[in-house]
Amino acid sequence: MYQITVYRKKEPWNKNKLVGQKLPLKLQQIWAIRIRLELSGNVRDLALFNLAIDSKLRGCDLVSLRLRDIAHGLSVQSRAMVVQQKTGQPVQFEITKNTRESISQLIQHDQLTSSDYLFKSRVKASDHISTRQYSRIVDHWVESIDLDATQYGTHTMRRTKPSLIYKKTKNLRACQLLLGHTKLESTVRYLGIEVDDALEVSEGIDS
Incomplete structure (x- = not known):
């Protein structure tokens, strides 16, 4: 007697989800x-939020940072370099005041050592927050100021500073270096620059 195996059609991961x-x-x-993070006294999330904006790192690289990656001893540096997990290429970033x-408050609060x-x-x-946890944290941040969490995510944190820099300077090459992209075309697509520029032109024309 033969056994018949029935395979159920696997639902796509993005079913009923807004993607893009x-x-x-x-x-x-x-x-x-x-x-809001300062007023709540959430030391970890404040440091995570600030470093996510400054570093422009992908979630996998951000959550796996050790203190030694951005500090000499317990002294946080104004610049750091990290090798990206996705590309294997190094990327530099500034760490603002x-x-x-x-981060210094986080070091004291959690009594962190270099390793x-x-x-x-x-x-x-888990030794550090996961990318899934990070995603939930970002959702909480945007919802706290009444934004629609379906339109924002961990890539929001990566895109934010380069988008601000591009709007101010129109310097695509700088954005490419900051994001660690090997191709300028990747930066254009990632920031949605052509679309944004077209919309700005359109908004400036009275019909």
């Missing part, structure tokens, strides 16, 4: 989230 390019944060939105101060992960998980099975 995530929006970057505007300057006022950055400060709205930052102020606000971010250095929030410790910066963003420790509250789940005992």
